[in-house]
Amino acid sequence: xxxxxxxxxxxxxxxxxxxxxxxxxxxxxxxxxxxxxxxxxxxxxxxxxxxxxxxxxxxxxxxxxxxxxxxxxxx
Numbered sequence: 871x872x873x874x875x876x877x878x879x880x881x882x883x884x885x886x887x888x889x890x891x892x893x894x895x896x897x898x899x900x901x902x903x904x905x906x907x908x909x910x911x912x913x914x915x916x917x918x919x920x921x922x923x924x925x926x927x928x929x930x931x932x933x934x935x936x937x938x939x940x941x942x943x944x945x
Contacts, residue, residue: 873944880937887930893923 895916 873941876937876941876944880934880941883930883934883937887927887934890923890927890930894927895920
């Protein structure tokens, strides 16, 4: 029962982590620019969005790592 719940949470975290990593701006821009715009005012908004994406991605990565360790211990 606990293992099945951990696997389900682990899979959801994996999908969320993949999604948030893909939202990050790469070398030539990224999907995070969709939320910020392209003008000088938009650059500040884009930086805020990128900073928030970084924080969310780090939290998801830590949770993913935690469920990974928990699955190793349980299984």
